[in-house]
Amino acid sequence: MAAREGGGDGGSRDAGSEPDYRFTLANERTFLAWIRTALALVAGAVAVLHLVPLDWKDGPRLVVGSVLTAMAVVITVYAPLRWRRVQEAMRRGRPLPLSLLPLLTALGVALVCAAVLFGNVLG
Template sequence: MHRPRWQQEGKEPDYRFSLANERTFLAWIRTALSLLAAGVLLEQFAVTLQPRGVLVALALLLAVLACLLSAGAYQRWKSNEIAMRRGESLPHGLLIPVTAAALLMVAAVLAGMLLL
């Protein structure tokens, strides 16, 4: 099987670090899948919460966030692999703060809807 150019550069990292990086990637994918499921749940089953438009917007936001997390998880995995091959520090990204901010907003809006 053909390996991408970036996998051929630098020194092959210890397989334990590569496997840990892969487990982290899979954790991000599970999180994205959970967010997608939460969006579907909100749109399909939260029939008593009003206004309905806000609920649909929150469900859509969760679905978009799931898409961004899926793409970001791959990018983070790849960046970490490249950094390990080059012997560099692991890069920092926006995945964690963006996810936290979006979920904080969703939770705040849902709390407000439940209280009203």
């Protein structure tokens, strides 16, 4: 497909070409998966803070709930930025940008799981 002309300055710049719609839709599905992950983390925070009968003191409960909520906020801010970066890379035929967020998310969830496990075993 033809390159688009862009910019509000009256000049043209190479904006690349529109990627195959299947790749665009796959990128959108990944964005939505990140948003679902953030929602699941918020649900986990609500459960830890208000619903699940953990025999924890308020401090550990608040820390775990806050960590889950903070992870959700980071992912929610990150998801549209990642979507945009990937879309631009595909449009320009560049390699997709790498991200540490999947690893950090897995590490954060593992730490929360360990806290819940050890909180129940020790509590």
